Amino acid sequence: MEPRPPLNLLILLHFLLSCTLATSSSLAPHISPTKSPSPPASKKTPSPSSASPSTLYPKQLQALQSLNIPTSKDPCSQPSLHNATLCDSGKPFRFLVSLRLINCSDDVQMSSTALESLTTLQDLEFFNCPIPPARFPPILISNLRSFTCINSLRKLTGVWLGRLQNLTDLTVSGVSVNASGPLIILGKLKNLRSVTISHTNLTGNLPKKWHLNITHIDLSANQLKGKIHSSLTLLGDLEFLNLSSNELSGEIPISFGDLLSLRNVSFASNSLSGSIPDSMADIPGLVQLDLSSNQFNGTIPKFISKMKKLKYLNLEKNNFHGVMPFNGSFIKSLAVFKVGGNSNLCYNHSTVSSKLKLGIAPCDKDGLPVSPPPDKSGSSGDDGNNSDYSDDDTSSSDAKHNEEKRHGPSKIVFGVAIGLSSVVFLIVFLVLLSKWCG
Numbered sequence: 001m002e003p004r005p006p007l008n009l010l011i012l013l014h015f016l017l018s019c020t021l022a023t024s025s026s027l028a029p030h031i032s033p034t035k036s037p038s039p040p041a042s043k044k045t046p047s048p049s050s051a052s053p054s055t056l057y058p059k060q061l062q063a064l065q066s067l068n069i070p071t072s073k074d075p076c077s078q079p080s081l082h083n084a085t086l087c088d089s090g091k092p093f094r095f096l097v098s099l100r101l102i103n104c105s106d107d108v109q110m111s112s113t114a115l116e117s118l119t120t121l122q123d124l125e126f127f128n129c130p131i132p133p134a135r136f137p138p139i140l141i142s143n144l145r146s147f148t149c150i151n152s153l154r155k156l157t158g159v160w161l162g163r164l165q166n167l168t169d170l171t172v173s174g175v176s177v178n179a180s181g182p183l184i185i186l187g188k189l190k191n192l193r194s195v196t197i198s199h200t201n202l203t204g205n206l207p208k209k210w211h212l213n214i215t216h217i218d219l220s221a222n223q224l225k226g227k228i229h230s231s232l233t234l235l236g237d238l239e240f241l242n243l244s245s246n247e248l249s250g251e252i253p254i255s256f257g258d259l260l261s262l263r264n265v266s267f268a269s270n271s272l273s274g275s276i277p278d279s280m281a282d283i284p285g286l287v288q289l290d291l292s293s294n295q296f297n298g299t300i301p302k303f304i305s306k307m308k309k310l311k312y313l314n315l316e317k318n319n320f321h322g323v324m325p326f327n328g329s330f331i332k333s334l335a336v337f338k339v340g341g342n343s344n345l346c347y348n349h350s351t352v353s354s355k356l357k358l359g360i361a362p363c364d365k366d367g368l369p370v371s372p373p374p375d376k377s378g379s380s381g382d383d384g385n386n387s388d389y390s391d392d393d394t395s396s397s398d399a400k401h402n403e404e405k406r407h408g409p410s411k412i413v414f415g416v417a418i419g420l421s422s423v424v425f426l427i428v429f430l431v432l433l434s435k436w437c438g
């Protein structure tokens with residue numbers, strides 16, 4: 001009586017296992033799970049003497065068809081339709097290394113059969129494919145290096161993403177990710193070089209430990225809380241950091257300048273406070289610095305104007321005070337410059353033209369703003385000293401181009417031209433009239 005149910009189960013298990021093994025072993029001779037199917041590897045496999053044309057492995061062709069990817073043209077010929085597929089150069093059959101699904105129709109399903117035959121993929125991308133996420137077979141998981149999911153797969157969990165443990169690149173955006181925090185994902189992916197988890201409503205705190213080889217972190221537009229732990233500044237290879245639009249608080253770590261490879265950084269739209277750390281002066285290649293819409297305070301350090309590579313500087317909507325330490329030529333050297341919305345910040349009108357509409361007041365001789373900015377000045381006049389307030393934040397970026405825009409003279413020239421031509425016409429008319437009469 002007792003052994004019966006387990007026996008049934010065993011038989012079922014055995015059947016399932018042999019099915020799985022059959023599928024995987026048909027691929028195994030060609031591509032081993034851990035080795036990438038690169039050209040040198042496939043050269044080692046004994047190729048048949050007949051010079052048959054390279055074609056996609058039939059089971060993978062079927063899988064593509066089940067995913068509504070047109071296969072009338074050889075999916076391995078390059079470039080494929082919308083670059084949807086990329087194959088290795090194996091013989092006699094080629095295998096997919098990259099697959100991109102774009103704008104899936106509602107009836108598309110990631111069947112487990114399809115997934116079992118797509119285990120050679122190293123790169124898998126979904127764009128606008130709101131199909132249900134499926135469980136990936138272990139061989140696929142172990143071969144996958146890059147995974148992209150943009151507005152796709154409806155709903156993901158941190159546990160599901162954390163299983164993709166061999167990834168070097170992870171991009172998830174526009175899909176909700178239910179997780180206790182980024183760590184449940186990032187802690188598992190030990191080879192990660194680039195991570196984007198953005199617009200996913202991800203909650204929790206930033207990790208206190210990172211894998212040191214990471215170069216790109218974008219966790220923007222989520223619901224991350226808490227402080228930025230100083231361990232972040234151990235990432236010597238980090239080039240890109242976007243933590244904007246979260247609920248982060250506390251200060252920028254004082255060791256921030258240890259991020260010597262950093263080029264672009266945004267902390268915009270959080271609740272961060274404190275001053276800009278002096279160590280930031282040590283970052284040689286900083287191109288973009290966005291601290292806007294926080295509660296940063298203190299004075300703006302002058303070293304920022306010594307940053308040779310800087311092109312984008314946004315400090316607006318904070319609590320900076322004192323004299324802004326930049327002159328007009330530095331401001332004009334930037335593609336984007338914003339400092340508006342710092343009510344205690346002012347500019348020195350002997351080093352910055354009042355025609356650069358910066359959205360802050362000029363300083364008096366004590367380095368204080370001369371008067372609070374007016375509520376709303378709809379005026380376009382640019383005479384007088386204090387008319388250069390601009391509460392319009394969007395206009396401040398191209399403020400420096402406004403100087404040249406003067407329509408007055410051309411209007412005068414136009415008027416004079418009309419006047420002159422009517423006089424000439426009158427004279428000609430009179431002359432003609434006198435000739436005709438006379």
Ligand SMILES: *[C@@H]1O[C@H](CO)[C@@H](O)[C@H](O)[C@H]1NC(C)=O
Binds near residue numbers: 079081082083
């Ligand atoms: C396909 O990839 C090539 C090379 O990366 C690129 O030049 C081309 O624009 C891409 N085509 C499409 C439709 O994305």
Ligand SMILES: *[C@@H]1O[C@H](CO)[C@@H](O)[C@H](O)[C@H]1NC(C)=O
Binds near residue numbers: 082102103128
């Ligand atoms: C996907 O849909 C978007 C918007 O509907 C469209 O702009 C784009 O060209 C489509 N791409 C493909 C490859 O079908």
Ligand SMILES: *[C@@H]1O[C@H](CO)[C@@H](O)[C@H](O)[C@H]1NC(C)=O
Binds near residue numbers: 034141142143
């Ligand atoms: C990939 O993951 C497997 C486990 O799934 C592991 O055994 C293997 O070492 C990993 N390969 C690389 C290159 O990290």
Ligand SMILES: *[C@@H]1O[C@H](CO)[C@@H](O)[C@H](O)[C@H]1NC(C)=O
Binds near residue numbers: 199
């Ligand atoms: C995030 O949450 C907001 C508010 O609940 C919701 O409107 C939005 O669709 C969510 N975003 C995603 C990607 O799920």
Ligand SMILES: *[C@@H]1O[C@H](CO)[C@@H](O)[C@H](O)[C@H]1NC(C)=O
Binds near residue numbers: 178179
């Ligand atoms: C997220 O996952 C937890 C645990 O699995 C669950 O209790 C919770 O309801 C989920 N939240 C959402 C918004 O799905």
Ligand SMILES: *[C@@H]1O[C@H](CO)[C@@H](O)[C@H](O)[C@H]1NC(C)=O
Binds near residue numbers: 212
């Ligand atoms: C970082 O990358 C280098 C090669 O790029 C590698 O040798 C090293 O083991 C990696 N370190 C970690 C912690 O992954």
Ligand SMILES: *[C@@H]1O[C@H](CO)[C@@H](O)[C@H](O)[C@H]1NC(C)=O
Binds near residue numbers: 198221266288
């Ligand atoms: C950071 O992310 C936000 C929201 O996703 C985006 O609007 C912004 O352009 C990004 N900034 C940088 C420097 O890439």
Ligand SMILES: *[C@@H]1O[C@H](CO)[C@@H](O)[C@H](O)[C@H]1NC(C)=O
Binds near residue numbers: 274297
């Ligand atoms: C700046 O902000 C920090 C942290 O909120 C606070 O401790 C400090 O007193 C502030 N300094 C000034 C000058 O407002």
Ligand SMILES: *[C@@H]1O[C@H](CO)[C@@H](O)[C@H](O)[C@H]1NC(C)=O
Binds near residue numbers: 240264
């Ligand atoms: C970094 O910032 C520069 C200047 O704003 C911009 O041109 C560039 O695209 C940014 N790089 C990335 C990876 O967003």
Ligand SMILES: *[C@@H]1O[C@H](CO)[C@@H](O)[C@H](O)[C@H]1NC(C)=O
Binds near residue numbers: 305326327329
């Ligand atoms: C403006 O500031 C820059 C950077 O601090 C400096 O190199 C330059 O000499 C200044 N120009 C003038 C006219 O003061």
Ligand SMILES: *[C@@H]1O[C@H](CO)[C@@H](O)[C@H](O)[C@H]1NC(C)=O
Binds near residue numbers: 351363364365366
């Ligand atoms: C403004 O700049 C001039 C010339 O560099 C300097 O003499 C003056 O002290 C500055 N005023 C303030 C308030 O910093």
Ligand SMILES: *[C@@H]1O[C@H](CO)[C@@H](O)[C@H](O)[C@H]1NC(C)=O
Binds near residue numbers: 384
């Ligand atoms: C402009 O400011 C200068 C110096 O602050 C002052 O001497 C001059 O009278 C002001 N002119 C007007 C029109 O307010």
